[in-house]
Structure formats: structure tokens, C-alpha cells
Amino acid sequence: VTLGELGERGLIERLRVRLGAPGPGVLLGIGDDAALVRCSQGDLLLTTDTLVEDVHFRRPSTTLRTLGAKALAVNLSDIAAMGGEPCFALVALALAASSAVADVDALYEGLADMAGRYGVALVGGDTCASPGPLVVTVALLGRVEGPPVRRAGARPGDLILVTGTLGAAAAGLAVLERGGGSASSGALETVVAAHHLPTPRVPEGRLAQTSRRVTAMIDLSDGLATDLGHLTRESGVGAEVRLADVPIASATREVAVALDVDPWVWAVAGGEDYELLLTSPPDDATTLATRIRNETGTRVAIVGEIRPPAEGLRFLDAAGRAVTVPAGFDHFA
Amino acid sequence: VTLGELGERGLIERLRVRLGAPGPGVLLGIGDDAALVRCSQGDLLLTTDTLVEDVHFRRPSTTLRTLGAKALAVNLSDIAAMGGEPCFALVALALAASSAVADVDALYEGLADMAGRYGVALVGGDTCASPGPLVVTVALLGRVEGPPVRRAGARPGDLILVTGTLGAAAAGLAVLERGGGSASSGALETVVAAHHLPTPRVPEGRLAQTSRRVTAMIDLSDGLATDLGHLTRESGVGAEVRLADVPIASATREVAVALDVDPWVWAVAGGEDYELLLTSPPDDATTLATRIRNETGTRVAIVGEIRPPAEGLRFLDAAGRAVTVPAGFDHFA
Numbered sequence: 001v002t003l004g005e006l007g008e009r010g011l012i013e014r015l016r017v018r019l020g021a022p023g024p025g026v027l028l029g030i031g032d033d034a035a036l037v038r039c040s041q042g043d044l045l046l047t048t049d050t051l052v053e054d055v056h057f058r059r060p061s062t063t064l065r066t067l068g069a070k071a072l073a074v075n076l077s078d079i080a081a082m083g084g085e086p087c088f089a090l091v092a093l094a095l096a097a098s099s100a101v102a103d104v105d106a107l108y109e110g111l112a113d114m115a116g117r118y119g120v121a122l123v124g125g126d127t128c129a130s131p132g133p134l135v136v137t138v139a140l141l142g143r144v145e146g147p148p149v150r151r152a153g154a155r156p157g158d159l160i161l162v163t164g165t166l167g168a169a170a171a172g173l174a175v176l177e178r179g180g181g182s183a184s185s186g187a188l189e190t191v192v193a194a195h196h197l198p199t200p201r202v203p204e205g206r207l208a209q210t211s212r213r214v215t216a217m218i219d220l221s222d223g224l225a226t227d228l229g230h231l232t233r234e235s236g237v238g239a240e241v242r243l244a245d246v247p248i249a250s251a252t253r254e255v256a257v258a259l260d261v262d263p264w265v266w267a268v269a270g271g272e273d274y275e276l277l278l279t280s281p282p283d284d285a286t287t288l289a290t291r292i293r294n295e296t297g298t299r300v301a302i303v304g305e306i307r308p309p310a311e312g313l314r315f316l317d318a319a320g321r322a323v324t325v326p327a328g329f330d331h332f333a
Numbered sequence: 334v335t336l337g338e339l340g341e342r343g344l345i346e347r348l349r350v351r352l353g354a355p356g357p358g359v360l361l362g363i364g365d366d367a368a369l370v371r372c373s374q375g376d377l378l379l380t381t382d383t384l385v386e387d388v389h390f391r392r393p394s395t396t397l398r399t400l401g402a403k404a405l406a407v408n409l410s411d412i413a414a415m416g417g418e419p420c421f422a423l424v425a426l427a428l429a430a431s432s433a434v435a436d437v438d439a440l441y442e443g444l445a446d447m448a449g450r451y452g453v454a455l456v457g458g459d460t461c462a463s464p465g466p467l468v469v470t471v472a473l474l475g476r477v478e479g480p481p482v483r484r485a486g487a488r489p490g491d492l493i494l495v496t497g498t499l500g501a502a503a504a505g506l507a508v509l510e511r512g513g514g515s516a517s518s519g520a521l522e523t524v525v526a527a528h529h530l531p532t533p534r535v536p537e538g539r540l541a542q543t544s545r546r547v548t549a550m551i552d553l554s555d556g557l558a559t560d561l562g563h564l565t566r567e568s569g570v571g572a573e574v575r576l577a578d579v580p581i582a583s584a585t586r587e588v589a590v591a592l593d594v595d596p597w598v599w600a601v602a603g604g605e606d607y608e609l610l611l612t613s614p615p616d617d618a619t620t621l622a623t624r625i626r627n628e629t630g631t632r633v634a635i636v637g638e639i640r641p642p643a644e645g646l647r648f649l650d651a652a653g654r655a656v657t658v659p660a661g662f663d664h665f666a
Contacts, residue, residue, distance in 0.1 A: 049459050
């Protein structure tokens with residue numbers, strides 16, 4: 001069955017039934033002109049992100065189910081980077097009328113699964129025919145009590161922390177584009193999965209915000225070099241990163257060897273890791289890192305220090321020498 | 334200058350400066366991972382709608398400025414149809430990296446102008462490269478105190494009302510596709526403008542909601558036949574519409590004569606008028622129509638009556654005979 005055969009009304013009914021009862025706070029879900037939600041306390045965070053076929057993903061190397069999950073995950077990462085609690089999502093989908101309904105079902109299954117994992121209610125959306133690439137746009141609302149953690153706020157002397165490991169998503173993209181060489185299938189699966197579906201660091205971001213020990217935070221969507229640049233620019237500071245302390249997973253290192261690539265290039269300039277980059281005064285940084293590790297299982301590494309603005313953004317090799325790193329991702333370049 | 338030359342960061346800075354200070358309730362606007370807004374009272378309405386090039390619009394027959402305004406207007410219409418007050422918008426844009434920055438500026442000018450007219454703050458968004466058609470998705474939040482007006486709620490005996498006139502947008506589309514024949518330039522301009530940029534009936538919808546005299550409401554995006562079908566289905570009722578009472582503007586009638594089309598086909602089956610269709614008990618309907626007319630200047634016509642469910646959806650000609658009307662728009666058919 002194609003979307004053209006099912007029709008718009010049929011699709012909305014199908015989604016309404018398949019997505020089931022909406023979560024708490026949803027007074028009206030799918031099916032009217034707008035959804036109605038109740039936000040009893042705190043301020044609201046709003047974000048939107050789009051994934052475009054042949055720009056952000058290719059079929060069939062990614063499944064529609066994974067794509068649906070990723071479309072929400074990248075938005076969850078933005079709410080996480082403010083320290084918020086995600087709550088309501090809207091989905092806008094443009095795809096060919098000849099698409100199989102099973103594909104739309106799979107995409108919504110991925111969305112619903114990711115939404116369920118993070119306590120998000122899918123409250124509405126729009127699906128329309130498109131002669132061009134598949135485009136998925138998610139808009140996400142989150143709650144936050146007290147001040148969110150902004151990109152601005154880092155001060156000289158603060159330590160720089162990152163969650164998880166960096167470079168795996170870029171390694172996965174390289175494998176999809178060039179093949180995996182002699183790397184083990186386990187390593188290849190790990191890095192390709194990291195590229196296809198990031199883990200949004202929502203509980204980690206919540207801990208950062210509620211700790212009140214974090215001075216600035218951003219998610220790593222465009223690569224450490226680019227995103228740290230955003231954070232330091234907004235904060236009006238410089239920064240120094242010790243490359244030897246940047247955490248890289250063993251699978252990423254193995255694939256780097258197989259493809260003869262310096263893994264630090266992926267870790268510093270590769271995008272889409274969706275880890276959190278945060279800054280914290282030195283007296284608080286270790287406590288915070290330990291607390292996030294204990295409560296979420298996610299490792300937090302201290303990778304450098306915020307410096308006075310005149311020092312700019314510097315990456316140091318193991319010998320303490322400043323090295324030039326490649327620029328990160330620009331969506332139009 | 335193209336988007337590729339300006340770069341993502343340059344574009345965000347440009348938008349931040351050009352859009353100026355955000356409105357009340359916006360604690361953080363463009364430039365961080367998410368926007369932060371404050372909604373002090375009432376529940377929140379959420380909606381999203383997408384416009385896709387060569388599906389919803391064609392260039393250069395529509396300007397980018399008008400397109401930006403329309404992308405917000407169709408979302409405003411959804412909030413209006415619930416009786417809500419629109420407040421915050423997010424914009425997601427997918428377009429070619431080779432696009433002129435002046436085009437993006439024009440699109441945002443149209444968005445900002447429409448936002449300003451309806452008291453909406455543009456709080457954030459996402460812009461990404463797309464190899465395919467230009468795609469604009471807006472997500473819009475609105476406030477509502479007390480119950481919104483749903484599609485469900487119409488009862489047998491209620492009268493059916495519509496704001497403004499119907500069919501002008503379909504007439505405009507016909508003119509763009511087939512030319513305007515012998516119609517006057519004034520009439521052609523009127524209907525083409527109706528197609529390019531609807532007027533969302535926000536104050537009219539607010540009056541409908543606060544009056545507590547409206548039992549059901551929907552906006553006319555897919556045509557009277559289709560959208561009344563949605564309303565009656567959700568309400569579990571039937572309906573009878575007197576075609577002679579369906580308001581059609583003189584420009585629409587003139588173009589219909591010139592193109593040898595029955596104007597009622599445009600009025601009943603043509604989409605994109607974005608007028609409001611509402612139902613109200615007979616004792617209240619005239620008072621409500623007069624009040625909306627007096628307070629907004631928008632004419633409200635009584636076009637029919639809600640009937641028991643067994644009677645289905647019927648359109649009557651001037652002699653009171655049931656006539657068959659063409660189906661409205663389905664996005665995938």
C-alpha cells in the first residue's frame with residue numbers, strides 16, 4: 001500500500017491508532033487543528049532540526065526506523081545541551097506519494113520508540129507529498145526549572161569536559177563512504193551504529209543543569225573544534241584542549257588504523273557525535289564528572305581548560321605544542 | 334552572496350541581527366541550542382505545517398517574501414481554528430547551498446512581517462542545505478485559556494458559519510495554471526493574492542473561543558467539502574449546506590465566468606482559503622456573526638445546519654435539491 005492509496009485522512013487515522021494514548025500533560029493529541037498540552041511549571045525550551053535525504057542520511061544504508069529515531073535524537077540533544085527535560089514533539093514529514101505506508105510506519109515506530117525512552121509525547125505533525133528528497137523535521141519542547149545552561153557563561157580557569165567518546169560517528173560515515181578495510185566486524189558495526197543513531201545525553205544534561213556547577217554547555221553536532229568555537233565565542237573566552245585527553249573509543253581507533261586516518265581528526269573535526277561539551281570551575285569538575293558517571297554510567301573526561309580570550313582556541317599535542325586542526329562541519333560550505 | 338559563501342554561522346548571526354530583539358516572554362532567542370520562553374498561564378497549542386516547492390508553491394510566481402509570510406500564515410490558521418492566541422514560532426528551512434542570501438533575507442522578512450502582525454516571536458530554527466526543492470516548516474505555539482474549540486462538539490440543530498468568502502484561492506491557482514482569460518486585472522490580482530497569501534483568522538477565532546457560543550471549529554485548508562467532512566466525522570453528526578448561501582467574492586465570480594468554471598466548485602472543493610468554519614446553536618449564531626463582523630470587519634455567513642448523523646453530508650442547490658460536489662484536496666492522491 002502506498003501513501004497515495006491510503007490518503008491523507010487514512011494516514012492520520014493510522015498514526016492516531018498506532019501511536020496510542022498520548023502521555024501525561026497531553027490534553028489533545030493527533031487529529032485536530034493543533035495539539036493541546038499542559039505545562040504546569042517552569043519555562044519552556046523550544047528547538048527544531050531537520051534531516052534531509054542525501055545530505056544527512058542516505059537510503060538504504062539507514063533504515064526508516066533508525067531515521068525516525070535519529071530525527072528525534074538530534075532534537076533531544078539540543079534540549080539536553082540546555083539541561084532541559086524534553087516533553088512534547090511535533091513531526092513534519094515530506095515524502096513521495098509513492099512511498100510505501102510500511103516505510104512511514106517504520107519511521108514513526110523509530111520516532112515513537114525514541115520518544116518513549118525519553119518520556120516525550122508525540123503530539124502532532126504534518127505529512128505532505130514531496131517530489132524531492134525525504135525531509136523530516138522535528139520540533140521539540142522541553143521544560144526547565146531555573147536557568148538553563150547556555151553556551152555563554154564559561155570563565156577562564158574553568159575545566160572543559162566531554163561526555164562519552166568522540167569521533168565514532170565520523171568513523172562510521174567514513175566506513176559507509178569508503179568501506180572498512182581490515183577492521184573487525186565488531187568495530188565496524190559500532191562506528192556505523194554511532195553514525196546512524198546517536199544517544200542523546202538527556203540525563204547527563206539534566207544532572208549538569210541541576211548541579212548548578214556547570215557554567216556553559218553545548219552539544220557536539222558539528223565537531224569539537226567548531227562547537228567549542230561557538231561556546232568560547234558566546235562566552236567571550238579562549239580555550240586550550242589537550243588532544244591526548246580527548247576520549248576515543250577503541251572501535252574508532254581500530255577503524256582509524258584500518259583506514260589509515262588520524263583518529264584525532266575524526267574526534268576534533270568530525271560531527272554528529274552528539275556528546276555534551278561542558279565547562280565547570282576546577283573545584284567542581286571532578287565531583288560533577290564522578291556524579292554523572294555514577295548516575296548515568298556515562299564516562300566524562302576532562303579535556304582542557306578555558307583561557308583568557310586573547311589566547312584564542314588552541315589544541316595541544318602530547319608534548320604540549322599547539323597543533324593546527326581541520327575545521328569542522330559547515331552545512332553550506 | 335550565496336549561502337555557501339556566507340556559511341551557517343554567518344547566516345545565524347545575520348538572522349539574529351536582522352530579526353532584532355525578541356518579544357515579551359522570550360528569555361532566550363536565536364543563537365543557543367534551544368530557545369527559552371515563558372508561558373505564565375493557560376495551556377499550550379502546538380502545530381506544524383510544511384510548504385514544499387512545486388507542491389505548495391512555485392517560483393518565481395510566488396516571491397520568497399510572500400512564501401515566508403504564507404509558511405507562518407498557514408500555521409496561524411491552525412491556532413486560530415482552535416481559538417488560540419499564537420505566541421512563539423520556530424522555522425526550519427531546507428534550501429540549496431547556492432541560494433542567494435538575499436532570498437533567505439526575503440523569506441525571513443516575510444516571516445517576520447507576518448509574525449509582527451499577529452504578535453508572534455520567531456524564537457529559533459534550523460537552516461540546512463538541500464539538493465531538492467525548497468522546504469519551509471514552521472512550528473507554532475499558541476496559548477489558550479479555558480477549553481479550545483475542537484472539531485468535535487457540533488450538535489444537530491447547530492448552524493454552520495464561515496468567515497470571509499470561499500473559492501478565491503482556488504481561482505488564483507487556476508489563473509496561475511491556465512491564465513486569466515478576459516477577467517479584469519483587478520479581479521485577477523485579487524484571486525492570485527488570495528492564493529499566494531491567506532489572511533489567518535486569528536482575532537475571529539479568538540472571539541469564537543471566548544464567546545463560548547461555538548461548539549466546533551476547523552480552518553478551511555482542504556476545501557469546504559473535505560473540512561466539513563472532518564468536522565462532522567469528529568462530531569459524529571451530519572450536515573446540510575445551502576450552496577446559494579456560500580459566500581463567493583465578486584472577483585472570484587468574475588474569474589469563474591472568464592474561465593468558464595462553476596465558482597461553487599472552487600468554493601466547495603478548492604483548498605487554501607484558510608477561512609474558519611464553525612458551528613453554533615441557532616440562538617447564538619446571529620449574535621456571534623454580528624459580533625465578529627463588528628469587532629474584526631470580517632463578514633460571517635450562515636451556510637447551513639448540522640443534522641443527525643444518519644443524514645450524512647449534503648449540499649443543496651437553490652431549489653433545495655441535493656447535489657453531488659467534487660471531493661476536496663488530498664495531499665497524496
